[in-house]
Amino acid sequence: MTQSEPIFRMEGVTHRYGDLTALDDIDFVAEDNSYIALLGPSGSGKTCLLRVIAGFEKPDKGRIWFQGRDITELPAHERGIGFVFQNFALFPHLTIFENVAFGLRNGAVKVSETDIADRVTDAIDMVGLTGLEDRSPDQISGGQKQRVALARSLVLQPKLVLLDEPLGALDANLRERMQIELRAIRERLDVTFLHVTGSETEALAMGDKVAVLDQGQIVQYGTPDAIYDSPAISDVALFLNRFNLFNGELQGDTFVGPFGTVPVTAAQPNKSDVYAIRYDRTRIFSADAVDLPGPALPVRYLASEYLGSSIVFLFETKDRKTVEVDHHLSLGEPRDLTVGENYTLSWDPAQAIVFGKETAR
Structure with missing residues (x-):
């Protein structure tokens, strides 16, 4: 992968929950058009970092920049950043088509029904779910739900997609298949994925770059082979297992x-x-x-x-x-x-x- 311009950067970002410091003065620059895996143990601040970037939570200190614009104060729905939740967060009363269309129908920018139909059809086709548009979430498998959640994010045409342990609810065989498919989809769309995981195997397999988070700080950031061969501190070596x-x-x-x-x-x-x-x-x-x-x-x-x-x-x-x-x-x-x-x-x-x-x- 050639060196790209930053898609987002964080400058001195701190976020606390009462006396607990979840993010501790983080500086982080992520390249555009890349797959970044964010690895860390439970409680290291991984999900908090995603939520702060997405705009679901506001940092106590520091600034966040996205595509050259300061978005620290911007509401989540105006940031143009996609988010795939760990539990998929699908609407059980809506069809697959309407789940994917939800963001287009309810966004700040009015989209015509013709454009909605075209974009939803394209997104569903991209994740391999053509023919399932009229089913409800309880009529599809866990892997298919994960694809619907991804399509719902991609249909909004974001330049950055945040994935919170998207493979955690899948069985081992399906996880391996989805790893390949997620990378292929990202490359096809030329977007940046920031993929949170607690699995060292998943992080090393998925990421063009891997960021290791420990106690609210990014303690190492580099290519998978560099981190595997040269962990910066003993805790990184421990995480790699x-x-x-x-x-x-x-x-x-x-x-x-x-x-x-x-x-x-x-x-x-x-x-x-x-x-x-x-x-x-x-x-x-x-x-x-x-x-x-x-x-x-x-x-x-x-x-x-x-x-x-x-x-x-x-x-x-x-x-x-x-x-x-x-x-x-x-x-x-x-x-x-x-x-x-x-x-x-x-x-x-x-x-x-x-x-x-x-x-x-």
């Missing part, structure tokens, strides 16, 4: 952890000292192995989980911490392990990411 994290102590050029003392060439500033190594970069050796690529972590084998393209092996350390190893089947058959037996995990220390209260010397 792809790293084994070990507490310890950063001592200058070394890190002392449950695997002993290992050399460190660089460390990233963090609120605590944490050592991180990806599941798929951790290797399994016998308990008495001596020719290891790096540190030695004694573990006991617990179980495995088959994921189709890979197998995840679960181990337990002496202090009862669960550690995971991801073996991709393209690398060959995994070794045979015995439940309850002791093994050693090791890795190349150059592939680890070290976070420290102070930068390593």
Whole structure:
């Protein structure tokens, strides 16, 4: 994707609910014609951020700009921003056609019946629901309801669509299909999608860019591969659910952890000292192995989980911490392990990411 002009930006946006600060002095610039995934744990402020951009809630401090215009004080219905709710929010007494047409019939700008019919038909066709126009919401599936909610937003021809966990209510197979379809629809329309999710897999698969939100602040923003390979802080590595994290102590050029003392060439500033190594970069050796690529972590084998393209092996350390190893089947058959037996995990220390209260010397 080529670099685009910003579609919206937030400058110092803060929003509180009583004593709770949901958004904490956020600065954020989003590119036009892009798919942006907003990832964060429950309570991080994801939905609040969408509602403030949409105009459903007003920030306590800061400004919001959309297509070069300050919209901070503008009512939601005048912003030209689409919103797809997590629970779809369809009108049960209206047909699919009338649900999609609702915004056109009740908007500030008068639209002729001919234009309404053409635009609703186009929107319904775009999301693959042609032939279902006369059905009611209780006569269609969850995936179809999600498409109706999207069509109701797209029929207004917004340049920015906000999606609040739009795939959360769908089963796993349908979620995967809708991921592909959402990206295809966005590319066809040349609009920007801002997609909120609590799923790291969904965020990395969907977004041209991923913004990670933690405690009301955007702590990292970048391409999926940059965030996956180089999380900015240990909490981002934790959200990604792809790293084994070990507490310890950063001592200058070394890190002392449950695997002993290992050399460190660089460390990233963090609120605590944490050592991180990806599941798929951790290797399994016998308990008495001596020719290891790096540190030695004694573990006991617990179980495995088959994921189709890979197998995840679960181990337990002496202090009862669960550690995971991801073996991709393209690398060959995994070794045979015995439940309850002791093994050693090791890795190349150059592939680890070290976070420290102070930068390593």
